[in-house]
Amino acid sequence: QLVESGGGSVQAGGSLILSCAAGRYTYKRNCMGWFRQRPGKDREGVAVLWIGGATTSYADSVKGRFIITRDKAKDLVYLQMNDLRPEDTAMYYCAAGDTCGTFRGVVDMTRPDWGQGTQVTVS
Numbered sequence: 001q002l003v004e005s006g007g008g009s010v011q012a013g014g015s016l017i018l019s020c021a022a023g024r025y026t027y028k029r030n031c032m033g034w035f036r037q038r039p040g041k042d043r044e045g046v047a048v049l050w051i052g053g054a055t056t057s058y059a060d061s062v063k064g065r066f067i068i069t070r071d072k073a074k075d076l077v078y079l080q081m082n083d084l085r086p087e088d089t090a091m092y093y094c095a096a097g098d099t100c101g102t103f104r105g106v107v108d109m110t111r112p113d114w115g116q117g118t119q120v121t122v123s
Contacts, residue, residue: 002094007118010084018079018118020094031100032077033109034068036090036120043093045107047079048100057102061087084122091117 006018022032033048047058047068056068067080077094093116097109 002096002113002115004092004094004115004118007092007120009121009123012085012122014084014122015080015082016084016120018081018092018094018120020077020079020115022075022077022094022096029096029098029113031097031109032068032070033095033097033100033107033112034066034077034079034092035095035109035112035114036088036092037117038087038090045109046092048095048107048109049077050100055101057100057107059107060105081120084120086122089120089122091119093117 003021010016031050034046035043036046037043046062047066049056049068065083069078093114095109095112095114097112100109
C-alpha cells in the first residue's frame with residue numbers, strides 16, 4: 001500500500017514536502033513517482049525515480065522547482081516542491097511501477113499502482 005502525506009494549503013512561492021510510505025513496493029517494483037491531477041484535467045506525471053539507479057525524470061512544468069528523492073532506510077519517497085504556483089494546485093498521487101521516464105515528452109510509468117492521493121492547494 002502506498003500512503004501519501006504532506007499535502008496542504010500554501011501561498012504562491014512557498015514550499016511543501018510530500019511523503020510516500022512505499023513499504024514493500026521498493027523491493028518489488030523498479031520505479032517510484034509522483035503524479036497529479038489538476039481540476040478539470042487528466043492525471044499527469046510530475047516526477048519519477050528509478051529505484052536501482054536513482055535516475056529521475058521531471059515534467060517540464062516543474063523542472064528546477066520540484067525534487068524527487070528516496071530514503072532507502074525508511075522506504076519513503078519524497079517530493080520537495082519549491083516556488084509553488086497556483087497552477088500546481090492538484091491532487092498528488094504516489095505511484096509504483098515497472099518502468100518510468102519521459103516518453104515522447106511526457107513523464108509516465110508502466111503498470112502503476114496508486115496511493116489515495118494528497119491535496120495541494122496554492123493560492
